[in-house]
Amino acid sequence: MTELPPFQTLIDKHAGDVMAVCRGTVGRSDADDCFQETFIAALRAYPKLSDGSNLRGWLVTIAHRKAIDHHRARGRRAIPVAEVAEVAVEDPLPDEGVWELVGALPPKQRAAVTLRYASDLPHAEIATALGCSPEAARRSLHEGLKRLRKELA
Amino acid sequence: MKAALNQLAERASAEGLLDVAYTTTDSPFGPLLLASTPKGLVRVGLPNQDADELLVDLATRVSPRVLEAPARLEETRRELDLYFEGRLTEFELPLDWQLSKDFRRKVLREIARIPYGQTRNYTQMARGAGNERAVRAAGTACGTNPIPLVVPCHRVLRSGGALGGYGGGLPMKEELLRLEGVLDS
Numbered sequence: 001m002t003e004l005p006p007f008q009t010l011i012d013k014h015a016g017d018v019m020a021v022c023r024g025t026v027g028r029s030d031a032d033d034c035f036q037e038t039f040i041a042a043l044r045a046y047p048k049l050s051d052g053s054n055l056r057g058w059l060v061t062i063a064h065r066k067a068i069d070h071h072r073a074r075g076r077r078a079i080p081v082a083e084v085a086e087v088a089v090e091d092p093l094p095d096e097g098v099w100e101l102v103g104a105l106p107p108k109q110r111a112a113v114t115l116r117y118a119s120d121l122p123h124a125e126i127a128t129a130l131g132c133s134p135e136a137a138r139r140s141l142h143e144g145l146k147r148l149r150k151e152l153a
Numbered sequence: 154m155k156a157a158l159n160q161l162a163e164r165a166s167a168e169g170l171l172d173v174a175y176t177t178t179d180s181p182f183g184p185l186l187l188a189s190t191p192k193g194l195v196r197v198g199l200p201n202q203d204a205d206e207l208l209v210d211l212a213t214r215v216s217p218r219v220l221e222a223p224a225r226l227e228e229t230r231r232e233l234d235l236y237f238e239g240r241l242t243e244f245e246l247p248l249d250w251q252l253s254k255d256f257r258r259k260v261l262r263e264i265a266r267i268p269y270g271q272t273r274n275y276t277q278m279a280r281g282a283g284n285e286r287a288v289r290a291a292g293t294a295c296g297t298n299p300i301p302l303v304v305p306c307h308r309v310l311r312s313g314g315a316l317g318g319y320g321g322g323l324p325m326k327e328e329l330l331r332l333e334g335v336l337d338s
């Protein structure tokens with residue numbers, strides 16, 4: 001069995017990646033929640049983790065699951081109303097416009113784009129995280145990028 | 154992200170997932186590593202010890218759920234600060250002895266009873282731990298003390314009065330004994 005490093009080193013090394021995945025998938029305002037849920041879930045499972053060789057991929061996968069949970073919960077929370085309240089929206093940062101668009105992509109494409117560009121994962125690891133073949137991962141990424149280009153044009 | 158990180162340690166602790174909390178703190182001798190479990194202080198790393206190595210050791214021997222959580226060690230830090238200022242003579246911190254076993258743990262419990270400003274020798278510690286002839290083993294127990302300063306192994310000298318060794322280096326031992334008024338300053 002590989003010896004697991006102190007959990008703090010996972011935070012020091014990969015907090016940025018996890019935050020990028022959360023921002024890319026659930027948006028800036030809920031990213032902190034997604035981030036915490038991810039690390040709490042990871043911390044809970046950590047002592048029993050049998051393979052510590054790809055801790056980054058493991059964390060990113062958990063972050064994606066948490067993002068999916070979040071979307072499902074939000075789906076249940078959504079209640080149609082007659083009038084929509086006017087609420088202030090945070091001013092998006094310059095390149096955040098892109099991530100807003102990424103957030104609007106279909107789930108597989110969104111995940112593939114985020115894993116590739118926010119987390120810098122190679123295709124094989126994206127496939128593992130998404131539970132599909134590398135070809136399917138490549139296709140999702142390609143479709144996602146094509147749609148983004150069209151929207152940005 | 155900083156806010157999210159700060160909340161993380163608190164939440165981990167509230168959910169019983171913070172097995173080892175640690176922080177570093179300044180001392181007159183250099184930075185100290187302090188680590189505690191829910192039971193109490195489990196490790197004090199002296200300035201000449203590699204903090205990263207100590208954390209890896211804790212992850213292996215106690216639990217890999219090791220998180221930086223300064224708030225969990227506030228009281229330890231406060232008492233150590235007072236001690237270095239000469240304003241505290243007895244620590245009132247819960248201790249977790251799990252890093253020492255059997256005879257070594259008995260020796261360390263003996264050492265924990267030596268009052269401020271007094272010294273004992275290795276033979277006395279061996280006797281107190283139940284085996285007067287295990288003087289060398291008592292020396293090893295001092296040398297591998299996981300909670301130095303709070304378990305005051307600097308108060309143990311060789312029979313005859315020679316200073317013996319110290320994990321933090323002999324100058325630190327001398328300075329601590331001067332602070333406590335055992336050696337002339």
